[in-house]
Amino acid sequence: MIEKRVELAKLTTIHIKGQVDIKVIENLDDFSKLPESFTVFGNGSNLLVKNRNRNFYKLSDKFSYVRIEDNALICGASLKISTLMRFLIENSISGFEFMAGVPATVGGAVFMNAGAFFESIGDKILYATVFCASRGIVVFEKDKLNFGYRCSNLNNCVVIEAGFLYNRVDKNFIKEKIANNIKTRLAKAHLTNTFGSVFKNPLGDYAGRLIEESGLKGFTKNSAKISDKHANYILGSKQTDIDDVLFLIDRAKEMVFKNFGVELEEEVKIV
Numbered sequence: 297m298i299e300k301r302v303e304l305a306k307l308t309t310i311h312i313k314g315q316v317d318i319k320v321i322e323n324l325d326d327f328s329k330l331p332e333s334f335t336v337f338g339n340g341s342n343l344l345v346k347n348r349n350r351n352f353y354k355l356s357d358k359f360s361y362v363r364i365e366d367n368a369l370i371c372g373a374s375l376k377i378s379t380l381m382r383f384l385i386e387n388s389i390s391g392f393e394f395m396a397g398v399p400a401t402v403g404g405a406v407f408m409n410a411g412a413f414f415e416s417i418g419d420k421i422l423y424a425t426v427f428c429a430s431r432g433i434v435v436f437e438k439d440k441l442n443f444g445y446r447c448s449n450l451n452n453c454v455v456i457e458a459g460f461l462y463n464r465v466d467k468n469f470i471k472e473k474i475a476n477n478i479k480t481r482l483a484k485a486h487l488t489n490t491f492g493s494v495f496k497n498p499l500g501d502y503a504g505r506l507i508e509e510s511g512l513k514g515f516t517k518n519s520a521k522i523s524d525k526h527a528n529y530i531l532g533s534k535q536t537d538i539d540d541v542l543f544l545i546d547r548a549k550e551m552v553f554k555n556f557g558v559e560l561e562e563e564v565k566i567v
Contacts, residue, residue, distance in 0.1 A: 297326050297353075303534075307354070308340035309399045310491045310532040312541065316345060318352040321359075327427040327454070334429075335567045336454045338404030339376060341491055344566045346538055355403065359456065364389075368422055368459040373403025381474055390465040391420055393473040397481040399492065403455035408565075409443040413477065418443030422459040426450060446496055446563050485526040493528050494545060495560040503552075503560055504528035510551035517543045542566075 297319040305311040307318070318337065321327065334351040337343065345352075355374040362371045362383045369389060371380065377398050384392055394415040398405065409418040418441065425435050429452050442449040495503035507513065507527035514524035520540035523529040530544050549560045 305534045312536045338401035341399040369462045371402040373455045375402045388467040389462045396474040396477040406455045420460045425457040426453045428453040493563045496563045506552045
């Protein structure tokens with residue numbers, strides 16, 4: 297494994313300031329070198345780094361691949377969703393357009409069962425090859441993957457590869473659907489300088505509505521800001537301090553509970 301010091305602005309999509317030491321996993325043998333406790337970066341789109349002395353790892357580009365094999369779409373865990381979208385268009389593969397604009401890797405998306413437009417990646421999966429600290433490298437078929445709303449049973453595991461169901465349609469249909477989904481995202485939320493949704497939607501309601509109705513839309517703490525476009529997003533920059541982001545998260549939880557009696561649960565993972 298290669299060890300290097302990296303700016304968090306390059307590791308996380310919210311681009312907060314600071315640095316961490318990471319080790320890059322180059323091959324399957326490297327997984328046996330992982331300690332009992334570790335954190336693996338995907339595209340950093342659902343991660344806030346609070347403790348910078350943890351054991352941080354990242355999969356190399358050798359795990360970024362996509363191919364069709366035995367009527368399944370096979371993806372390496374470090375493959376970016378944006379790269380996957382281009383492959384889908386080129387090969388007339390449909391079923392994943394709902395993921396367009398999600399700033400994640402395939403591995404991260406599977407780990408948290410990412411989704412949008414009332415679909416989730418767990419609905420499409422056939423299997424996942426994962427490394428678990430307690431079991432080593434194992435393959436979980438779909439019936440062993442317990443997906444829930446923005447969660448899975450893969451805690452303390454690292455996704456290495458995943459296989460998915462797919463179908464073929466005209467590529468122009470796929471292109472149009474992807475373009476429309478990205479347009480909808482841009483109109484309602486953000487694709488950059490954020491880690492995506494801060495909180496899970498409570499049953500029968502929307503976190504963004506509750507935060508907005510609590511008067512926090514556009515609320516700022518130094519260079520961190522609750523979006524004035526969608527209140528379930530926090531925007532940052534290379535100058536943003538993690539403590540300011542955490543302050544906004546705590547303020548949103550406090551005010552929503554005070555006004556509505558609802559305890560918001562973070563979707564973003566804080567490590």
